[in-house]
Amino acid sequence: MSHLELIATSTFGLEALVAEELRKLGYEDTKVENGKISFSGDERAICHTNLWLRTAARVRVKVGEFQATTFEELFEKTKALPWADYIPKNAEFPVEGRSVQSTLFSVSDCQAIVKKAVVESLKQKHRLEWFPEDGPLMKIEVALLKDTATLTIDTTGPGLHQRGYREIAGGAPLKETLAAALVILARWYPDIAFIDPFCGSGTIPIEAALMGHNIAPGLNRSFASEEWPWIDSMLWKEVREEARDSINPEKPEYLIGTDVDDNALKIARHNAELAGVGGSIHFQRQEVKDLTTSKKYGKVITNPPYGERLGEDDQIRKLYRELAQIKKDLDTWSFYILTAYPHLERVFGQRATKRRKLYNGNIECQYYQYYGPRPPKRSS
Secondary structure (H helix, E strand, O other), X not given: OOOEEEEEEOOOOOHHHHHHHHHHOOOOOOEEEOOEEEEEEOHHHHHHHHHHOOOXXXXXXXXXXXXXXXXXXXXXXXXXXXXXXXXXXXXXXXXXXXXXXOOOOOHHHHHHHHHHHXXXXXXXXXXXXXXXXXXXXXXXXXXXXXXXXXXXXXOOOOOOOOOOOOOOOOOOOOOHHHHHXXXXXXXXXOOOOEEEOOOXXXXXXXXXHHHHOOOOXXXXXXXXXXXXXXXOHHHHHHHHHHHHHOOOOOOOOOEEEEEOOHHHHHHHHHHHHHHOOHHHOEEEEOOHHHOOOOOOOOEEEEOOOOOOOOOOHHHHHHHHHHHHXXXXXXXXXXXXXXXXXXXXXXXXXXXXXXXXXXEEOOEEEEEXXXXXXXXOOOOO
């Protein structure tokens, strides 16, 4: 298929970042809506975007979209879509659904009706009465929003945050996609000093290192659509080879992760090795109050505990007072802090240069951005 309508999904607040990533990958015709970014491409685009998108949740193929306010309308319009162009005779095609502000609010009923309609459509095209569903996985989603039904097939499989390097996670882990977003929003580059003083299992510095080396985040994992018969396996091979050839072997200048938890640091080092960036990050045990650096300029990018991981309010206040003191000590550094702690600006004694609402799982957080002075230009 030379032309496909594709959708990259995202968590709330990251849509603009995903759209920017898509444009940088060469997909200019983006349309941004809540939780999804539409674009067009071909089979290669499925391979390319799954491999390279750092902040998206998954990539879907759009099969059709229509208005539906009755179950009969949902059935007939779903049945009329060209399902046999996508789904082979032996494919496994479960249906999942969601409904927001729609007349058809029963998700289980919508799923059952869509499944039945797809089966009827495939019966007509494949001339079969029964489907074994023992082949490639092609998960269908019916998404109803204000009575508009969008039917898609998931190309990704496990979400794009599953890079393949995090076999073990510490407590309250930050998703890799959100960690990558924090680094991108901070406009960090490999020649800028970087410290995460609450690194936990290392997700933020590892995502920074992957960017610093230009390593595709999906390079070491597989995707559902790799098993699809209408996507040539050579496409996947070519895209992966191109990604390997584009890796930058130079280490980022100064990439540090610190934490007080020895077990978390052990996991962080293990994860970094699996990600192929073990030699690019220095992990060490250190309390935030003891943080020092010889670097005049740099960026602190971090997700400190904010209540879900600490028991007592006085512990939390003490922790943030120590972080505020570090900010005073490193007064030429920029600080980027994702937290649900509501009093950060009060503790810091100043408003953030910029704030952005983001979600860590289902927890609403603010990304506080305190810009330090610009470092002087290096003489060439």
